[in-house]
Amino acid sequence: MGDRRARRLSLADRSRSAAANTIPVVTAASVATTAMRSTAAGYHDVLNWDAVPKKYQILVCRGPDCGDRLHSVDVHSAFDRELKVCNLAGNEATLGLYSCFGRCKKGVNVLVREVRPNENTRMIMLMPTAGPGAFLYHAVKPDEARRILEDHIAAGRPLVEWTRRLPPEPAP
Ligand code: FES
Numbered sequence: 001m002g003d004r005r006a007r008r009l010s011l012a013d014r015s016r017s018a019a020a021n022t023i024p025v026v027t028a029a030s031v032a033t034t035a036m037r038s039t040a041a042g043y044h045d046v047l048n049w050d051a052v053p054k055k056y057q058i059l060v061c062r063g064p065d066c067g068d069r070l071h072s073v074d075v076h077s078a079f080d081r082e083l084k085v086c087n088l089a090g091n092e093a094t095l096g097l098y099s100c101f102g103r104c105k106k107g108v109n110v111l112v113r114e115v116r117p118n119e120n121t122r123m124i125m126l127m128p129t130a131g132p133g134a135f136l137y138h139a140v141k142p143d144e145a146r147r148i149l150e151d152h153i154a155a156g157r158p159l160v161e162w163t164r165r166l167p168p169e170p171a172p
Helices: 002-020 028-047 064-069 072-085 121-126 142-154
Strands: 055-061 092-098 110-115 134-137
Touching: 055 064, 055 072, 055 142, 064 072, 072 092, 072 142, 110 121, 110 142, 134 142
Parallel strands: 055 092
Antiparallel strands: 055 110, 110 134
8 A cells, every 4th residue: 555655656756757847849839929029029129220320321413503503512511511520329421422313403402311231332323312211402501411410310300391392593
């Protein structure tokens, strides 16, 4: 009787210890659930995409209208000056000139575009105004360079209304 009870206890102990050493069964469903959790919340929390520095390209038109008639060189100089002192919140910007954006009556035109890692740089130079990260500002004055840097590049808030505006009527 005592032996049987002892044997029953030892069976119970063995099953308890087997349960403790159980290896979890990995199924396709559990893998999918874990992956979904990591992509939905984990990646964003861990990497904090908003904090990743962004790269921008600023192109000032130097075409016949923007350049010769409206002196876009002054706008280019203003951006050059402001880029040296303006806090871009960790983002980077390069400044250049572009031959003509084809919006000559709306100058001075300035393109600000986010350079995304997966973009084809040759295509960008052929069609700089194409793509979701491109904003072509019209009728830009030199004293507006700082606002574009602070709002668009530092704060990530493009000045959409400036992409629709028309130059002032010429004085009679
Ligand atoms: S001259 Fe500036 S857009 Fe054509």
